[in-house]
Amino acid sequence: MEGFPYLESKESIQSYLESVAGGEGVGLDDLRLATTLDNRDKLASFRAKFCLPTISDICEGEKLAADSSQDCVYLTGNSLGLQPKGTKDLIVADLDKWAKKGVYGHFHDPVAWLPIEDIVVDESARLVGAKPIEVVPMNGLTVNCHLAMVSFYQPTKDRFKIVLEKDSFPSDFYAVQSQVNWHGYDPKEAMIVMAPREGEHFWRTEDVVQLIEEQGDSVALVWLPGVHYLTGYVFDMEAITKAAHSKGCYVGFDLAHAAGNVELCLHDWGVDVAAWCTYKYLNSGPGGIAGFFVHEKHAHNQQLPRLLGWWSHNRKTRFDMSNVLDLQAGAAGFQLSNPPVLECLSLKASLDVFADTSMRELTIKSRILTGYLEMLIEHYLTKEKRENVAADSSKYMTIVTPSDPKRRGAQLSLQFSFPVKEVHHQLASRGVVTDLRKDGHMRVAPAPLYNSFKDVWTFFKTLELTLK
Structure with a gap:
C-alpha cells in the first residue's frame, strides 16, 4: 500500500x-x-x-x-465519537465479574478495579505528548477545568486577570466567570476576552502573543482551547505558553477538541495544566471520564493549592485511614474520588485502537x-x-x-x-x-x-x- x-x-x-x-x-x-x-x-x-x-x-x-x-456517513466525531467494537466485550466481561466477585472485583484480574486508572494512563499520556506522571483520568471536563483553576488561578491585587477567547465554549466561560467571582473580582475587569480581528473568524498568534506581552503583568492565568470548538482553529499552544511564561503567567488549555485530533506535546511545550473530555475524538462514549494534565515541574509541589479527596492520597498507604495526607505525586495527586470503572474500560477500548497507530x-x-x-x-x-x-x-x-x-x-x-x-x-x-x-x-x-x-x-x- x-x-x-x-x-x-x-x-x-x-x-x-x-x-x-x-x-x-x-x-x-x-x-x-x-x-x-x-x-x-x-x-x-x-x-x-x-x-x-x-x-x-x-x-x-x-x-x-x-x-x-x-x-450512514458519520461526520460528527467532534461531538461524539463512534463506539469501538471492543467496548461491549470489555464492559460485559466486567459486569460479569461484578456479578460473580462482588467487592472482590477490586483485586481480581483481568482488570482489578482498585488501580483501574492504570489501564489508560500510559496511552493517554502518549496521545497528548506527556509523561505518565503528568496524566490521570478523572471526573468530567468542566469539573477538571475548575480543579485546574483552583490550583493555577491564584489572583493577587496586581495579578488577577484570566485571558480567554471570545466565543469560548460555555463551560469554559462559566468556569472562568465563576472562579473570578469566587475570588471576589468583577468579571468585567478580570476577564480579558480576546476577539479576532474585525472581519476575521479566528485569532492570529501574533495578536495573542502581543496581548499577553502588553497585559501579562496583570494576568494570573491564560486559559484557552487547544482547538476552538466552533471554527476548528488550532491555537499555537507552544508560542502562547512561551509568551505567558515570559510574563510570569500560568497557562492552561481545554483540549476537548484537541485530544485525539491533533498532535500535542504538552510536556515539551511546558504547559502548566490541561483538561479534556474523551467522548469526542477519543471515542469513550457519552459523558465518558475526562483527562487531566499537570506538568512534571509541579509534580512534587505540595504547596500548590488544590481540593483534596481520598484518591489524592498515596495508594500504598491510602487504606491506613490515618487522615494524615500522604499526597500522590503528579497529576494523580489531584484526584478526588475513585474513577468509575466502566468508564475507564470504555476509554481503554478506544485507546487500544489508538495504540496501533500514532x-x-x-x-x-x-x-x-x-x-x-x-x-x-x-x-x-x-x-x-x-x-x-x-x-x-x-x-x-x-x-x-x-x-x-x-x-x-x-x-x-x-x-x-x-x-x-x-x-x-x-x-x-x-x-x-x-x-x-x-x-x-x-x-x-x-x-x-x-x-x-x-x-x-x-x-x-x-x-x-x-x-x-
Missing part, C-alpha cells in the same frame, strides 16, 4: 490530490478519486474496528431519501482527508464557482476554518447563504450526520480513525443536491 505523504500546506495537499486524480484520469469530483485514495490509506482497516450506524438506525421514523440499510499517522491522513473536502467545496460550491455554473447562484457556502492545515484538525466549519436547517435536514434524510452550532455553523468532522474518502465524497455530493 502506497500510503500518504506528510504534507504541511494547502498548496501541497491540493497538488497531491490533483496529481492522484490526473494519474487516474478522473475529475476531482469523481468517485474513482475517492476510491483510489481509500485504497492508498494505511489506516483504512481501522474503520472495521468501530460500530457504524445504518441510515435506518439514525433516522428511525423519518421519511428517507436513501437506502436505509446502508451505513498521532503523526493520524495527522497525515487527517490533512489529506480534510484537504480533499476543502478542495471539493472550493472547486464546486463557493459563491464564485456557483456564479459560473448555477442557475441559482444565491445558494453557496463559505469555509470558516483555517486553510492552513497546521491551524486546523479534523474539522471544517461551513456557513451557508441560505437557512442551514434546511441543509441539515436534507443531509440527515440521506443518512449524512453533521451538527449545527452558533450562527448557522455546520461542523463537518471526518475523523481519520473511521472516516473514509468515500464518506467525504458522499457528503459533498449530497450537499450538492441541496443547492439544486
Whole structure:
C-alpha cells in the first residue's frame, strides 16, 4: 500500500490530490478519486474496528431519501465519537465479574478495579505528548477545568486577570466567570476576552502573543482551547505558553477538541495544566471520564493549592485511614474520588485502537482527508464557482476554518447563504450526520480513525443536491 505523504500546506495537499486524480484520469469530483485514495490509506482497516450506524438506525421514523440499510456517513466525531467494537466485550466481561466477585472485583484480574486508572494512563499520556506522571483520568471536563483553576488561578491585587477567547465554549466561560467571582473580582475587569480581528473568524498568534506581552503583568492565568470548538482553529499552544511564561503567567488549555485530533506535546511545550473530555475524538462514549494534565515541574509541589479527596492520597498507604495526607505525586495527586470503572474500560477500548497507530499517522491522513473536502467545496460550491455554473447562484457556502492545515484538525466549519436547517435536514434524510452550532455553523468532522474518502465524497455530493 502506497500510503500518504506528510504534507504541511494547502498548496501541497491540493497538488497531491490533483496529481492522484490526473494519474487516474478522473475529475476531482469523481468517485474513482475517492476510491483510489481509500485504497492508498494505511489506516483504512481501522474503520472495521468501530460500530457504524445504518441510515435506518439514525433516522428511525423519518421519511428517507436513501437506502436505509446502508451505513450512514458519520461526520460528527467532534461531538461524539463512534463506539469501538471492543467496548461491549470489555464492559460485559466486567459486569460479569461484578456479578460473580462482588467487592472482590477490586483485586481480581483481568482488570482489578482498585488501580483501574492504570489501564489508560500510559496511552493517554502518549496521545497528548506527556509523561505518565503528568496524566490521570478523572471526573468530567468542566469539573477538571475548575480543579485546574483552583490550583493555577491564584489572583493577587496586581495579578488577577484570566485571558480567554471570545466565543469560548460555555463551560469554559462559566468556569472562568465563576472562579473570578469566587475570588471576589468583577468579571468585567478580570476577564480579558480576546476577539479576532474585525472581519476575521479566528485569532492570529501574533495578536495573542502581543496581548499577553502588553497585559501579562496583570494576568494570573491564560486559559484557552487547544482547538476552538466552533471554527476548528488550532491555537499555537507552544508560542502562547512561551509568551505567558515570559510574563510570569500560568497557562492552561481545554483540549476537548484537541485530544485525539491533533498532535500535542504538552510536556515539551511546558504547559502548566490541561483538561479534556474523551467522548469526542477519543471515542469513550457519552459523558465518558475526562483527562487531566499537570506538568512534571509541579509534580512534587505540595504547596500548590488544590481540593483534596481520598484518591489524592498515596495508594500504598491510602487504606491506613490515618487522615494524615500522604499526597500522590503528579497529576494523580489531584484526584478526588475513585474513577468509575466502566468508564475507564470504555476509554481503554478506544485507546487500544489508538495504540496501533500514532498521532503523526493520524495527522497525515487527517490533512489529506480534510484537504480533499476543502478542495471539493472550493472547486464546486463557493459563491464564485456557483456564479459560473448555477442557475441559482444565491445558494453557496463559505469555509470558516483555517486553510492552513497546521491551524486546523479534523474539522471544517461551513456557513451557508441560505437557512442551514434546511441543509441539515436534507443531509440527515440521506443518512449524512453533521451538527449545527452558533450562527448557522455546520461542523463537518471526518475523523481519520473511521472516516473514509468515500464518506467525504458522499457528503459533498449530497450537499450538492441541496443547492439544486
